[in-house]
Amino acid sequence: MFWQQMVNGITLGSTYALIALGYTLIFGVLNIVNMAHGEIFMFGAFVGLILATKFNIGIFGALLGAMVAGAVLGYLMERLALRPLRRRKVSELAPLISTIGVSIFLESLALRLFGPQAQSFPGVYSTQLFEIGGLKISAVQILILAISFGLMLVLRFWLSKTQLGKSIRATAENIETANLLGVDTQKIIVLTVMLASALGGGAGVLVGLAFNAIEPTMGITMGFKGLAVLILGGLGNITGAMVGGLLLGVAEVFSVAYGVSSYRDAVAFGLIIVLLFLRPQGLFGSQEQQGGR
Amino acid sequence: MVRISKNMRKNWVVCSLIVVMMIILGGCGSSEKPANQGGTSAGGTAKLGVVSYLTGAGAAYGESIRHGLELSRDEINSKGKVKLELIFEDSKGEKNEAINAVNKLIHKDDVLSILGPTLSGEMFAVGPIVNQEGVPIMGTSLTVEGITEIGDYVFRNSLPEFAAIPQSIKKAKEKFNLKKVAVMYSDNNDLGVSGFKIFQKSLKEQGIEIIAIETFADKNTDFSAQLTKIATLNPDAVVVAGLYQEGALILKKAREIGITVPIIGNNGFNSPQLIKSAGSAADGAIVASPWYPGKDDVKVKEFIAAYKAKYNKEPDQFAAQAYDALQIMAIAIEKSGSTTDRKKLRDTLATIKDYSGVTGKFSFDEKRNPAMDVTVLVVKDGQFTELK
Numbered sequence: 001m002f003w004q005q006m007v008n009g010i011t012l013g014s015t016y017a018l019i020a021l022g023y024t025l026i027f028g029v030l031n032i033v034n035m036a037h038g039e040i041f042m043f044g045a046f047v048g049l050i051l052a053t054k055f056n057i058g059i060f061g062a063l064l065g066a067m068v069a070g071a072v073l074g075y076l077m078e079r080l081a082l083r084p085l086r087r088r089k090v091s092e093l094a095p096l097i098s099t100i101g102v103s104i105f106l107e108s109l110a111l112r113l114f115g116p117q118a119q120s121f122p123g124v125y126s127t128q129l130f131e132i133g134g135l136k137i138s139a140v141q142i143l144i145l146a147i148s149f150g151l152m153l154v155l156r157f158w159l160s161k162t163q164l165g166k167s168i169r170a171t172a173e174n175i176e177t178a179n180l181l182g183v184d185t186q187k188i189i190v191l192t193v194m195l196a197s198a199l200g201g202g203a204g205v206l207v208g209l210a211f212n213a214i215e216p217t218m219g220i221t222m223g224f225k226g227l228a229v230l231i232l233g234g235l236g237n238i239t240g241a242m243v244g245g246l247l248l249g250v251a252e253v254f255s256v257a258y259g260v261s262s263y264r265d266a267v268a269f270g271l272i273i274v275l276l277f278l279r280p281q282g283l284f285g286s287q288e289q290q291g292g293r
Numbered sequence: 294m295v296r297i298s299k300n301m302r303k304n305w306v307v308c309s310l311i312v313v314m315m316i317i318l319g320g321c322g323s324s325e326k327p328a329n330q331g332g333t334s335a336g337g338t339a340k341l342g343v344v345s346y347l348t349g350a351g352a353a354y355g356e357s358i359r360h361g362l363e364l365s366r367d368e369i370n371s372k373g374k375v376k377l378e379l380i381f382e383d384s385k386g387e388k389n390e391a392i393n394a395v396n397k398l399i400h401k402d403d404v405l406s407i408l409g410p411t412l413s414g415e416m417f418a419v420g421p422i423v424n425q426e427g428v429p430i431m432g433t434s435l436t437v438e439g440i441t442e443i444g445d446y447v448f449r450n451s452l453p454e455f456a457a458i459p460q461s462i463k464k465a466k467e468k469f470n471l472k473k474v475a476v477m478y479s480d481n482n483d484l485g486v487s488g489f490k491i492f493q494k495s496l497k498e499q500g501i502e503i504i505a506i507e508t509f510a511d512k513n514t515d516f517s518a519q520l521t522k523i524a525t526l527n528p529d530a531v532v533v534a535g536l537y538q539e540g541a542l543i544l545k546k547a548r549e550i551g552i553t554v555p556i557i558g559n560n561g562f563n564s565p566q567l568i569k570s571a572g573s574a575a576d577g578a579i580v581a582s583p584w585y586p587g588k589d590d591v592k593v594k595e596f597i598a599a600y601k602a603k604y605n606k607e608p609d610q611f612a613a614q615a616y617d618a619l620q621i622m623a624i625a626i627e628k629s630g631s632t633t634d635r636k637k638l639r640d641t642l643a644t645i646k647d648y649s650g651v652t653g654k655f656s657f658d659e660k661r662n663p664a665m666d667v668t669v670l671v672v673k674d675g676q677f678t679e680l681k
Contacts, residue, residue, distance in 0.1 A: 001525050008517040108348070116352030118538050118570060129549070136550060211514035212570075213542055217349060221512055256518035261508045262480050264518075 013249020018203035019226035020241035025196040028236030038223025039106035044201025070201020110216035120212035234285025339632035342398030344409035347383040361615030388418035413437035459495040461581035479535035480508040488534030488559035536561040541570035548574040617650035
């Protein structure tokens with residue numbers, strides 16, 4: 001049972017990690033906790049679902065479509081809810097509130113468009129089971145794991161090695177200096193928000209596949225878990241988001257498996273509190289350079 | 294953007310979280326107006342308020358309830374004996390929203406009576422207020438113990454769990470020779486917790502051993518940890534107390550990891566949506582219900598046909614109970630002969646006996662709870678059928 005529960009925990013954890021990646025990117029560059037990320041994630045799930053059921057384009061097509069939808073939503077959010085505030089140099093809290101507004105708007109919109117019922121992907125995608133030495137692993141579990149680790153590696157490489165990635169990091173470091181050095185920070189910010197939202201949209205499809213429940217309020221709980229992981233891993237740190245997500249997922253599953261299921265969240269979040277006592281900057285956050293960017 | 298020091302950033306995150314919490318907890322406040330007796334309305338139309346869970350996670354229940362009520366209202370109005378006007382208020386499944394809604398209905402709209410709210414927890418919050426104002430209130434979906442004990446003006450036409458659950462356990466034991474079962478329940482939902490307690494009691498009475506108790510929460514989507522644990526214990530059945538959304542996911546996951554035994558649910562399982570969401574995994578799910586769509590009864594068939602024609606989907610238990618509730622209300626209003634006298638309506642409601650509705654023969658007992666028959670259903674080939 002131990003290894004089976006480990007597989008369960010890693011699957012759950014990698015979905016948390018996927019969501020936390022999007023938070024981390026936006027926080028890293030803009031210093032904003034994007035409260036609408038959970039809802040963009042939910043919209044991605046619905047777009048993927050519609051593409052898969054109505055247009056029958058297969059799971060990778062659905063994933064791609066959801067990512068495009070996420071990016072479009074991210075762009076709109078940046079133009080309509082973040083940029084106007086940035087121009088006016090308002091209080092640091094204003095963008096947070098405006099993303100909360102976006103999240104409430106998107107949730108209500110989804111209720112109108114898709115209805116309140118939980119829906120799920122057709123069974124073909126999720127029922128393929130592999131048996132490896134007594135362990136039951138579904139194709140979806142492997143897919144989630146592969147995609148989230150794949151994305152993490154690509155992101156890391158992209159941020160550290162490419163011209164665009166360097167511009168993003170420069171913008172994250174100091175927006176004014178980056179501007180002086182000829183980086184088009186406006187463009188970089190839009191790009192980052194779109195990228196993070198595309199990740200969120202893709203995560204929506206994967207989570208929908210794994211847990212079979214896509215509904216308009218799914219973003220809230222997942223969003224909070226993602227936030228917790230963001231803080232646990234170290235603000236703005238990509239490796240931290242991955243490791244933190246996996247840790248939270250495994251901790252939750254094991255507190256059910258070897259403890260009492262009522263304390264699932266209490267154990268998992270208690271663990272976060274203890275870890276933060278020991279490392280206030282988060283698992284991978286460095287003391288000197290905030291967020292390890 | 295100005296450069297911010299490290300400390301300020303930290304403070305900023307803390308502040309953000311505080312703001313988020315405030316927004317989540319906020320939204321309180323209610324308008325107070327002196328109570329006045331008797332709903333006023335023009336032209337002999339009775340104004341009824343409805344408090345329902347219309348948006349949010351449980352909006353599916355609210356939607357069924359609203360459909361059932363609207364269908365019922367249109368039929369009653371077309372018959373012409375009494376005219377009803379329904380005023381819908383959304384509680385979002387939250388207690389404070391429900392309180393605001395009843396305050397508005399009583400003080401601003403001056404309604405004769407109120408139907409709802411959807412969740413038992415909401416009724417525990419609004420019941421005392423409504424009862425004190427002397428407004429009759431009838432729950433159409435409340436199954437927890439202790440609802441009508443709130444006061445003399447509180448009614449319900451939904452069968453309480455303590456009447457339904459023992460029947461399903463008894464029937465399942467006879468049929469499947471149950472000796473040991475695993476129990477799962479939603480621990481953040483009044484229905485789940487009360488269902489669990491009643492399951493526990495009736496399992497004990499039937500001499501069935503509980504080998505594991507696992508909990509989950511509403512809106513959870515991952516049940517693999519609990520079910521993996523249960524699978525290793527090899528129970529004769531799994532007992533689940535919760536709502537259908539989680540129920541369907543539990544059924545799917547359980548079948549996926551190889552749990553093939555019957556899964557006995559509480560009232561939350563009693564919805565076509567359970568089968569729709571869980572698909573073939575729903576086979577073997579057992580639930581006791583006053584509402585049985587396959588019943589050989591003209592009223593039931595007519596109701597299903599009318600509902601399907603209007604909303605293009607199958608009615609569930611919530612729609613059926615809401616439909617009956619308004620019919621009962623209409624009978625009481627007609628009998629009381631007044632569309633404004635709340636006290637008279639209460640007294641007449643309490644005497645309703647042997648009404649035959651889509652959920653079977655119905656009477657209020659002396660505690661304003663329904664006395665009605667129960668059918669134990671099992672899902673077979675994607676259909677609710679009677680467990681014999």
